[in-house]
Amino acid sequence: xxxxxxxxxxxxxxxxxxxxxxxxxxxxxxxxxxxxxxxxxxxxxxxxxxxxxxxxxxxxxxxxxxxxxxxxxxxxxxxxxxxxxxxxxxxxxxxxxxxxxxxxxxxxxxxxxxxxxxxxxxxxxxxxxxxxxxxxxxxxxxxxxxxxxxxxxxxxxxxxxxxxxxxxxxxxxxxxxxxxxxxxxxxxxxxxxxxxxxxxxxxxxxxxxxxxxxxxxxxxxxxxxxxxxx
Numbered sequence: 136x137x138x139x140x141x142x143x144x145x146x147x148x149x150x151x152x153x154x155x156x157x158x159x160x161x162x163x164x165x166x167x168x169x170x171x172x173x174x175x176x177x178x179x180x181x182x183x184x185x186x187x188x189x190x191x192x193x194x195x196x197x198x199x200x201x202x203x204x205x206x207x208x209x210x211x212x213x214x215x216x217x218x219x220x221x222x223x224x225x226x227x228x229x230x231x232x233x234x235x236x237x238x239x240x241x242x243x244x245x246x247x248x249x250x251x252x253x254x255x256x257x258x259x260x261x262x263x264x265x266x267x268x269x270x271x272x273x274x275x276x277x278x279x280x281x282x283x284x285x286x287x288x289x290x291x292x293x294x295x296x297x298x299x300x301x302x303x304x305x306x307x308x309x310x311x312x313x314x315x316x317x318x319x320x321x322x323x324x325x326x327x328x329x330x331x332x333x334x335x336x337x338x339x340x341x342x343x344x345x346x347x348x349x350x351x352x353x354x355x356x357x358x359x360x361x362x363x364x365x
Contacts, residue, residue, distance in 0.1 A: 136162050139156055139184070141164070142175075142176075143190075145187070156248070168191045168192040169191065172184070182255065183251055187213075199230050210252070212232060212247055214239070215234070235247065266354075269338060271292070276292055280338040281339065287337065291333060299353065302355045303352065306351055306352065310350070311327050315327075315330075341354075
């Protein structure tokens with residue numbers, strides 16, 4: 136169950152938000168001033184903070200700035216009665232994940248809370264794809280095969296990425312054509328076969344198998360890694 140900190144000094148609004156979130160299965164805690172909100176948020180015990188800008192003691196901008204300076208990555212949705220573009224920009228540039236102007240509908244706040252929680256829970260983006268000793272770095276666009284660096288053309292890169300994202304899966308020529316080249320090429324073209332041959336020369340012929348009458352496949356395990364059959 137997700138825990139949400141509501142940093143709001145107006146009791147009516149705090150109660151409105153708290154009741155709505157609890158009715159939708161969230162655990163909530165209310166902080167009525169910025170100092171308390173900062174101390175609570177810094178504990179790491181909350182999955183998201185709903186933060187009012189106009190808090191007493193420490194205002195919301197200060198709370199937000201101090202949280203980010205303390206390397207807290209907790210998602211923050213800012214609430215404010217200020218509708219100016221300057222305040223919106225200040226909140227977002229200060230580290231807020233979202234921004235809502237009062238008055239607001241609870242349904243919209245709920246949707247934004249759920250979105251931010253899903254985003255925060257998402258696994259870190261994969262930047263290197265691997266299969267055995269074959270790897271592809273999506274940031275540097277470099278491939279390595281058997282311990283050596285392989286230079287790829289733009290199309291070869293996309294083709295290898297497709298295979299590495301679907302290890303063991305047979306990909307038809309039509310699937311490969313539409314993914315790598317879009318729909319600008321004649322389905323009867325042999326361009327897929329040409330590029331697969333070129334890729335095999337660079338990474339090793341055994342790394343891309345031909346499945347007769349169906350297409351191509353990157354083996355889930357390299358042939359020399361398989362156990363001998365008895």
